[in-house]
Amino acid sequence: MDINRVFLIVLDSYGMGAAPDADRFGDHDCNTLRSIVSSEEYLTPNMKRIGLFNIDGVDYLEGEADPIGAFARMQEKSMGKDTTTGHWEIAGIISQKALPTYPSGFPQEVIKELEQAFGRKILCNKPYSGTQVIHDYGQEHESTGALIVYTSADSVLQIAAHEAVVPLEKLYEYCRIARGIMKGKHSVGRIIARPFTGKYPNYERTPHRHDFSLLPPADTIIDALQKNDLATICVGKISDIFAGRGVGRYVPIEGNEDGMRKTIAEQAEDFKGLCFVNLVDFDMKYGHRRDTDGYARAATVFDSQLGAFMAGMRENDILMITADHGCDPKAPGTDHTREYVPLLLFGKKIRAGINLGTRTTFADIAATVADIFHVPFKTQGKSMTDKILL
CATH class of the missing domain: 3.30.70.1250 (Phosphopentomutase)
Structure with a gap:
C-alpha cells in the first residue's frame, strides 16, 4: 500500500558527535547529544524507543532492547555547517562551495x-x-x-x-x-x-x-513534489530557508511547542505529500546561548509532544526526525558545530529495529522521500526505501 504522508521534522542543531572533517571547520570534541543528556533536565523516552541511543557512535548511553523504528546517523557532505546548507542537503542539494562568511565584518x-x-x-x-x-x-x-x-x-x-x-x-x-x-x-x-x-x-x-x-541553485525535493501535484506543507522557518520556492502552504509558528502543536494539528488534515517542519528553538535559544539545561528541557518537552504525535499517526504515515547541523552547548564559542546528525524513522510501514548505519549525505532523506512518492528527482543521495519499508 502506498504511503500517503511523510512528516519530516528537523530538530535544528541536534547534532550527535564530531564529523570526520570537524577540524576543517574549527571544531574538535563536539557532541550536542552527549552534552544535553548530561543534564538532569533531559528525558526523551519516545526518541529512545524509536532508536536514538542505538545509533552508531552513541556509546555513552544504553540503547533500546527492541527499537520500534529504523535509525541512522548522517554525515553532511556540503561545505558548511549552517542552516541553509544543512536544509538544502536534506532536500537533495549538496553545496560544493561554502557560502561566504565575514569573520571581520562586511567590507x-x-x-x-x-x-x-x-x-x-x-x-x-x-x-x-x-x-x-x-x-x-x-x-x-x-x-x-x-x-x-x-x-x-x-x-x-x-x-x-x-x-x-x-x-x-x-x-x-x-x-x-x-x-x-x-x-x-x-x-x-x-x-x-x-x-x-x-x-x-x-x-x-x-x-x-x-x-x-538565497534561492536554492537547483530543484529541491519540495519542488519535485509540488511539480507532481503533491502537498508541500512547511511548518516554521522552512519556507524562509527555501525562499518560498516549492512551498504549497506555509504554517507560521512561535517556538518549538507551538510548532509541534501545529504539526499535530496537520495530522487531522487529509493530504498526500510532505509536511516539512523546523523547530528552531534548540539552536536559537539554547545551542548558541550555550544553555545546556535549557536545551535538555526543550528536548524533553519535544519528546512529550512527540508521544502525542506518534499516537495520532495513520496507517500510511511515516515520521522522519533529523537535524541540520550541531550546536554543542558545551563547545567553546557560540557557533554551530560540524557534527553527525540523527535520523529516526517511525510508522506502521517502517521496519522496526533496522540500523541504517552511517549515511554519507543528508540527501539520502530527499532520495527516500522521492522514492516513497514515486517522483523523478535528481540528487546524489541514495534512497533507503528498500531497507526501511515493510
Missing part, C-alpha cells in the same frame, strides 16, 4: 551601499551574539535610528531594530533591499530580520524574526 563598500539604500547609518558590523548585540548597541540605535547590522560564523547578514523605532514591515523591506545587494561573491545564505522590544538593559528579541534566503 566597507558593502556597508556604504547598504547605508545608501537604507537611508540610515549602520552600527556594529561585526560577528556578534544576537542577544548581546542589542544590549551593546540598542541604546545608540534608539537615539540615532541607525540599524544594527551584524553577522556570525554562518553565512548571514542580520539586521536588528527596535519595533518602536523601525516598524516590522519597514525592517522586512530593508532586508529585501539587502537581499538584492548581497549577490555574486557576497551571496550570503540568509538576510535575517531581528526585531526586538523593551527598554535598556532589558531588551528582548521578538518572535517576528524573518529570514530572506
